[in-house]
Amino acid sequence: MKTSIATVSISGELPEKLEAIARAGFDGVEIFENDFLAFDGSPRDVGRMVRDFGLEITLFQPFRDFEGMPEPYRKRTFDRAERKFDIMQELGTDLVLVCSNVSPVALGGIDRAAEDFRELGERAAKRGLRVGYEALAWGRHINDHRDAWEIVRRADHSSIGLILDSFHSLARKIDIGSIRSIPKDKIFIVQLADAPLIDMDLLYWSRHFRNMPGEGDLPVADFVAAIAETGYDGYFSLEIFNDQFRGGSAKAIAADGHRSLIYLGDQVRRKPNAAALSVTTMPDRAGVEGIAFIEFSVSETDARELVAMLHSLGFRRTAIHRTKKVSVYQQGEIRILINLETVGFAGAAYAVHGASAYAMALHVDDAAAALTRAVSLGAEHFAQPVRPGELEIPAIRGVGGGLIYLIDRKGELGRLWEIDFQPAEDDHVPRSAHLQTVDHVAQTVAYEEMLTWLLFYTSIFEARKSPMVDIIDPAGVVRSQVIDNDQGTLRITLNGAENRRTLAGHFLAEKFGSGIQHIALRTADIFATAEALRANGFNALPISPNYYGDVEARFGLDPELTERLKAENILYDRDEFGEYFQLYSGTFAEGFFFEIVERRDYRGYGAANAIFRIAALKKQIRPEGMPAR
Amino acid sequence: MKTSIATVSISGELPEKLEAIARAGFDGVEIFENDFLAFDGSPRDVGRMVRDFGLEITLFQPFRDFEGMPEPYRKRTFDRAERKFDIMQELGTDLVLVCSNVSPVALGGIDRAAEDFRELGERAAKRGLRVGYEALAWGRHINDHRDAWEIVRRADHSSIGLILDSFHSLARKIDIGSIRSIPKDKIFIVQLADAPLIDMDLLYWSRHFRNMPGEGDLPVADFVAAIAETGYDGYFSLEIFNDQFRGGSAKAIAADGHRSLIYLGDQVRRKPNAAALSVTTMPDRAGVEGIAFIEFSVSETDARELVAMLHSLGFRRTAIHRTKKVSVYQQGEIRILINLETVGFAGAAYAVHGASAYAMALHVDDAAAALTRAVSLGAEHFAQPVRPGELEIPAIRGVGGGLIYLIDRKGELGRLWEIDFQPAEDDHVPRSAHLQTVDHVAQTVAYEEMLTWLLFYTSIFEARKSPMVDIIDPAGVVRSQVIDNDQGTLRITLNGAENRRTLAGHFLAEKFGSGIQHIALRTADIFATAEALRANGFNALPISPNYYGDVEARFGLDPELTERLKAENILYDRDEFGEYFQLYSGTFAEGFFFEIVERRDYRGYGAANAIFRIAALKKQIRPEGMPAR
Incomplete structure (x- = not known):
């Protein structure tokens, strides 16, 4: 699988971006025009630098607001194109991306656009260059790859082809079956991006929320599979606009990107015609x-x-x-x-x-x-x-x-x-607390590493990720997401802390990095366990008495049950499947703790109880230097 | 104007929140149930603490999923209500918020809901309590304050009233004229929040993007004016869910909130019946x-x-x-x-x-x-x-x-x-560079202080704020927003830096706080100025030559003009009104610099050029310790 990434996807200045991209193992790079313009070297210098890193320039982009312009704009647009062609030749790349026109003066009409592209194709061909056309999801007249393809088809020029982008097609829920009938040689390059499913303005979503394939919720693997069916054997190139990535580590983001593409290849390797992609073969995800x-x-x-x-x-x-x-x-x-x-x-x-x-x-x-x-x-x-x-x-x-x-x-x-x-014998043999297995492992990570971890676990192991949940810590929001499998034999909760005043953030700061902050151990009988723990001198985390009145009313609990829960400091939750009981230890070594859970067909993790647990834990930690907020 | 704020709006644990709220000058506080539940003290303790801070409890909230429940849920719901009533009496507050039902089992029907509320009113009245009903914008059956009011009207019980919330009404663009016909004694409390105009899922928007009135784009002042017309003289209470506020300084956020309410009062003071609000009188905004x-x-x-x-x-x-x-x-x-x-x-x-x-x-x-x-x-x-x-x-x-x-x-x-x-005479008399006035002042601020600054300037001075623009720094995104007036005699650009590797972030870190990072001085003739500057030995900031080829093609500039721009390191921009020329100095004292601008009817600030200016400035600063990213 030929891998590429746009320079706009990662942070830093051009040489630094290229180094990170090369080290992550990409074959090629899209040069985003602004990265080139802000750089001091000439186009030739940039081209040489890219090749010195062992990379190919897969695309020069973007060329905006081209098709359907009335005069006098039309003439200037072609002049601009010639200027881009000059730069491309100096850079040493033959492909430029034209994204569909968003200008208010642009005129519609498939044939008018096709004619513009035919003329552009003629000009490009004279220089041995090629032009790819991409439908932006918010294009003024063209915002669907099927319409872009119709324009390319009617332009009927060997130098004019289509550029497909998973974000633009999947964001608008366009039927990807429509891709299978496009001739592979007319697909000049494929751009990929994923995104979390949040219903919002397409442009805002695109500019701020895109992420690597597999990190979001779009069916990017199905998109790639449809492309594979055409026999396409060209580059798959990541084009990710994401505020977090722009502020993150170039090296880490590039590595995630490369992993996401290799994993995509693995997901589609058994699809028809996928052999053309020559994906990395590897064993299946580990159960x-x-x-x-x-x-x-x-x-x-x-x-x-x-x-x-x-x-x-x-x-x-x-x-x-x-x-x-x-x-x-x-x-x-x-x-x-x-x-x-x-x-x-x-x-x-x-x-x-x-x-x-x-x-x-x-x-x-x-x-x-x-x-x-x-x-x-x-x-x-x-x-x-x-x-x-x-x-x-x-x-x-x-x-x-x-x-x-x-x-x-x-x-x-x-x-x-x-x-x-x-x-080995133990000097002290406590009473068994009937704990059976590890129910889940809770990892605290820096917020900007959450996506990296999600992709790491779900690409290597047979597991899926849950939607993100906000946990309200008195000092800020902690984002929580779950990695688990169908059998429930792998359950990892990832908590991403944005500021160090949260309990999770405090843990990160004290530990100098991500780590396991707690492990939850499962019992089949929380009350039998609680009794044994008491006999063993276990100190349960004290929960605010106010909690119990509320939980009784909220779930209509038998007051006798509420009394037992309160006496043992057990938290309670319920979902559509069943009930959940949680009991916590105090902390060890700046923030680590144990949880004991009983699941009665319940599938969640007691997120609604987290605020009470956090408040109680903070009281324990505070004396040693944790600020109240 | 009676001011209040919900505890959920700011960060920290309950005592800390209350202290910040009291110090900011609020009269009352809404107790958000989770803040109370996570707190160790009894309801009586909490009530006493609130009163010790000189505050009144204006509302206890939320009570969810009440109206329209079928049996057996209905009975339990009333049991839950009685439990909340117990807590309210202990807290010492007489008003609870019921938000419209979102439960999938809830049944619709205005009369069914009205009947539920009449029964709840009976129960509340026995204890001397009152119940306010609020339409959530995403309520299952009721999501419009007009429908909520119809239910309250039909419930026809003195203990049952309406709660209006600017976010829920304005987010759905509900005609606020409909408020004017509600009797003032049936409006039990008014909640206020603003939000930036971003088209997205209402619940997501509400949970993450709300901000203080005046900080967003909703017509909150019109909303308050409509309420004033009813003769309402009760509390206006801020209920703001915002991730940034939850992680921010309780003191600063509470102060912003109080300012936003005082400013709102000032904006509506001349409206019919506004006298009932007894707003703080003050001079008009300063021109x-x-x-x-x-x-x-x-x-x-x-x-x-x-x-x-x-x-x-x-x-x-x-x-x-x-x-x-x-x-x-x-x-x-x-x-x-x-x-x-x-x-x-x-x-x-x-x-x-x-x-x-x-x-x-x-x-x-x-x-x-x-x-x-x-x-x-x-x-x-x-x-x-x-x-x-x-x-x-x-x-x-x-x-x-x-x-x-x-x-x-x-x-x-x-x-x-x-x-x-x-x-005083000067030892050295340079040639005049024809600089006339300060065009604008650019302030760099911590991202989390941007809203504070916007509210500060726009509430005190006759000025408006522009929408937020993202400036792409190689090391991350910088948010930029403009404060200006109609005459163009006040122009302040605010740049909010999220990480210290950006140019703005570096400035913040070196200066230990917000400050003026550059001032732009206006000339009527940029080329005459450039010539004089050269004669004076001024060192202009060198701009990448790649920039000029692009700007020529992009705007179809006369090549001769492009050559002049390039020779003088002048940046160029154009908007629908006119042209803009920018020339920069190098840096002084860890990041301060001067800009010289010529405006030919242009109204912007050259945001598209910022990336080139930033790249050039970073080259100057780097040797003294600025990382490349």
Whole structure:
């Protein structure tokens, strides 16, 4: 799949943009005119610089307000075109984008436009150049690719072709079946962008909300599949206008863009004629059967605090690593590893982030295949030296730097707990709290990294993303989005913090980066668990008594149930499928905490309760330096 | 005018919100239920706390999904209502807001709803409580205040009334004439919010984009005027959902809110029946005739650099202050003051911000009246001791801390330049560059302060705001909005920077706050000016040669004109009214610069050229520590 991206999609000045684009692995780049105009070098310098980065200029754009102009504008428009042709020849590119006219003086009429394009085609052909026509969703007369195609067809000139753009077609919900009948050689280039589904003015939406394919809600893969059916084998080029991307890291945004295209190719590889696209082949998305373990990197002092918390939660030590200072605490299928090593990745993680849940392991169907796929999609393979006889567990780096181990039940990896670990007794055996599995892992990330994480998880693993939800923290809004699968065996909530006064933002600031802020552990009987926890001396997070009066009235709860909830500090929620019970621990190490949940067919995450949980947690953290807002 | 604000409008926890609200001068507060639920104190504690702050609880809200419920929901809904009534009595408020039902199970029918409200009214009346009904713009059956009023009318119960909300009515463009026929005693409270005009889904718009009256584009003053005509004399209460406000400073947002209400009162004070509102009386908005001077606070070293720049711009020293180390540099009607004092406000400004244009003086029709108005609207009056015989120039603090002097032609103030200053010769007399007046002042502000500034200027001075424009800086988006008047004698551009890698953001970070980043000086002949500047040794900001080829083609310029523009580094723009020429200086003191403009009936500010100017300025600043992005 030939990949390209428009310079307008990322931040920085031209040389910096090109470097980021080249390093991300793109084959080509669209030169957005303003990026070129603001740059000091001549068109020849720019062309040379692009080629020195190993990139091809796939397109020069945009050329606006061309077709259907009355005189005297028409003449000037052609003069402008000749001037663009000069620049293109100096740049060393043969394709220019003409977007449909938005000028109030433009005249309509398919044949008039076709005639203008025929003349432009003649002029372009003399110089060996080509012109692609794109229907803007808000074009004055032409705002549908089917009409643009009719103009190109009637222009009937080998130098005139069509440019398709997923945003413009999908934003207007134009039937993509109409693409299949366009001859592949008349599609000069394909531009791609996605966007979240928010009903708003098309131009405003386009200018501010576009994102990478797979990050939004538009059926971009279906769009690409329709194009593949034509036999098209040219460039797919990202053209993303997004305020956040414009202010973000050029390197990170370019990497996301490249990943989004590779993933798109993978999604359409079995479609008719897709062979022409020569997409990167890789194993299918990895199915996740559960969270195999969560690993904390801590100091001896932190470890004492964490172990006390785990004991009160009903965990006990069941194993220790054969050679490393790593202990396994277990309950049901949940394993929590405490790593005291001061060398290697865990040691480094501690040095940078302090005590943190720096790694999680996912049980996948095939760990080697999952690793191959992740690396094909640009994820960083993580490996560190192991002692003879010990397993090298496949692992990748997460977006923020944490680790994701990939475990399966095959071969030696299936015997991980016997090979690398040996059974160990615990000095203290608490009462079991009936905790069974990890229900979900909650990751706190910088808001500008949310899309990166969504694309990372959903492209590598068999998972989908939920719509974004706003969580109201007293000090600001936290955006929350869920990654999960059909079976409910993978559930990750991503919380994006915009300012450091929110609880999530405070965590980010203290930890110097994204990380696991809490894990939710599942029980089948929240009250039995609560009773056991009390016996173990667990300190539940105190919830405001005001909450319970409201929850009773809101859901029409039996007052007796409300009393039990209140006595145990349990939060309650209900959706169309069932009921949800939540119980929280206090915090450990600047903001980490545990949640215990019971799901009775409920499918959500208790978002409506978050404000009460946050208010309660903030009270615990405040004395150590958290501002009230 | 009785003022109130909902706790949901500002950030922080309940006590902090209440403190900010009380300090801003509000009379009352709406308690948003979640703020109360998340708080640890009992309803009685909350009620006491509110009263201790000298505030009245104007409303308890929201009570959702009430009317039209079928059994068994209906019974539970009434149970919920009784529970809210309990809380209200403990809080010490008699009014609750019921917003129109959005539940999918709700049944329609005006009479069914009226019947539900009559029963609710009976129950409320037993406790001495009242219920207000509000039509949400996205209510399932009721989404128009006229229908809500019909339900209230048919409920025909003294404890049941209507709640009007400017956002819900104006967002749906409902005829506000319909308000005038509602009896004033049936309007229980009025909620106000404004919003920028962006065509999008109503709920999304409401949740994220609302702002204070006067900060958006809705005709809120007309809405209030229609309510005034009913003779209504109750509370006007702000209910603003805005992500930025939720993450902002509680104190600043509350102050803006109070200002917006006082200003609204002023706008409607001459409407029929407005006397009932007992609005704060104050002089009319101050007409601005021009910028009287710009004052820099600098060190001796900076002064040498600045004076050299002014000389090259054709300015010469014409006067010095009689007692202070302040020199006046003049050209045409433009006066630039250089203040070397190390004590007083100028000295303090230098200590905090370094060399900066820390003050500007506006020529107004009546300085004393303008000051009175500003102070009535919550602006801070600035005064510092003056020596005997010297004038005390009326002044106010700007939002970020800079000064705005208010000058008129009356009495002693009209003779300011004779009284406080004495003529002085300059050692160096440069050639005049034909600069005549200050065309505009460009202020760079933190993005989250933009709305504050807009409200500040437009409420005190006779001025209007333009729609927001996005300026593309290579490192991110800068939002730009213009404050100007009909005569063109007041023009201020506000640039809101979201990240410090943009040119505007860099300026903010270096200056520790908002400030004047550039001033544009007007000439009637840009080429004559350019020639004089060259003779004076002025260093124009070099513009990329690529720019000129494009501008020639874009506007169909005579190549000879293009050559002249290029030779002088002049930027060109055109709008439907005329032409615009821009010429820039290099930077002084970490980012300040001068612009010279010629307007030939042109009305804009050359926004399309900003990217080229920014790219060129960044090249100058970079060596001193500005990152490329």
